[in-house]
Amino acid sequence: EMRSSFVLESGFYITSFSATIFIAGFAALGLLLITLLVSMAMMLQSCQNNNAGIIELRNINDDYSYCKIQSLHAKLNNLEQHNVPNICKDLAIQYIKGGHYARDLDLTKSVIEDYFNGVKPSDDGFDVVLIDIDGIFPWNPNSSNLFQR
Template sequence: MSAYGHQMEREYSAQSILAGEGSETGSHYTSEAGIYMSSFAAAVFVSGLVTVGISLFSLLVALTVMLNSCERQNSGVVEMNRKTPSYDYCRNLALHAELNSLSEDIFPEICHDINAQYVKEGQYKKDLNIVVTIAEEFFSSIRPQGDGRDVVLMDADDFLTSETMYVNQFMYWINKDVLHDSSRDAKYWRHFFALKLYLKLQAGQWPLILLSRKPQKLRNDTVEYLTSVGCHGWSSLVMRKDNEMHIDYEEFLSRERRKLQEEGFRVKGVISSQMDSLRGPCLGDRIFKLPYPILGHGAKAHAENQK
C-alpha cells in the first residue's frame, strides 16, 4: 500500500475512534434527568421564594390587625365617643344641668345617643362600681364609736323605682321586660350598687338614716318597698310632710342635717346620686356622689322622685 493509502487509513481510524467517543459522551449526558441551573439563577429563585413568603406573612398580619380593629370598633363605641368633641360637650353640659337643676330640654339630640351608649356599653356600670368601691374602702378604714351618734345619710330614692324588683343578697333578679332601654338599665344598676353599698354599711354596724323626696303620705308604701328589696334596719326615714312640700329639697335637707348636729349626731358621710342632697351645711366628714347618666338630671328627675 502506498504512503498515501496508509495516511488515509490512519485518518479514517482516528475519525472512527473520535466518533465512538462522541457517541459515548452523548449517551452519558442524555441519560441524566434534571435541570441545569447556574448559581446566579438559583440565588434569584431562592430570593423570589423568600419575597413571596414575607409578602404572605405581611398580608396575614395586616388582616389580623384589621379584624382586631373592627372588633374594637364594634365593642367599644363609648370609648370612641369619649374622644369626640360631642362627648366632651355633652358631659360638661350634663354637669351644668345637674348643678343648676335644669331639665333635659337643653340637650341636643346627639347627647341622647351618647347617653344611651354610655349606659348600654357598660361605662355607667363601671363608674358606679368605682365610686361604691371608694366608699366601701373609706368606711372600712374607720369604725363607729359605739354610742350610736355616728351616722351615715343615704338617699333612699337611689333604691326606689316604679318597676318590680326582687333582691337576693347583693343580686337583683329582674324581669327581662324591665331592661328595654338605657333609662331602665341605668335605674337598675343605680339601685343595685346603692343597695350593695347599703348592705355593706349595715354589715359594718353603721347607723343609717335614709332621705327621700317623696311626701310623708307615702311613708307606708315607701317602707314596704324598701323592706321588700332587702333595705331594712335603718335608724330613721326622713320625708317631707304635706305642709313642707313647697320647701326646696336642698333647703329641707340642710335644715334636717343641722337638727342632727344640734342633737349631738356626727354625720360621717352623705351618699346620693343627686346634687341637691350633697349641698349646704353640716355635710359631715365625707361626701360620695354616685354617678348619674348624662341625661335625667334636673326638674324631670326631681318630679319623678316626688311622684
C-alpha cells in the first residue's frame, strides 16, 4: 500500500549572499564587544595603577569653616593681618574676585535701604542712628595697619 504523506517544514529561505552578510554582521559585533572588553580592562588597570591609595578631595566648606574660626580668633586676640594663613588669603581672594563679595554687599545695602525707607521719624526730634564703627578702626591703637581690619 502506498500512502501519501505531506510534511510541513517550517523555516525561511535566504540566499547565500544574505547569509554571508548576516554572519559577517555577527562576527563584527563579536569583535566590537571583545574590543570593548579589552579596552575597559586596560582603563581599569590604568586607574588602579594611578590611584592606588585613598583619594581625599578638599572641600571648600571645610576651608571656609576653618577661616571663619581663624577670623574670629584674630578679632578676639587683636592679631595682625600678616598672621592670616595662606589658605584663608586664597579663599578671600576667590570670594572677592568671584563676585560673591559684591553680591553680599548689594544684599546688605538693599536690606539697609529697605529698613531706612520703612522707618518713620518721630516728631520729638530725638531720632538716633547708630553705626558700628569698630569694623573701621581697630581695637588695638598700636596696630601697624590702622585702616584695614
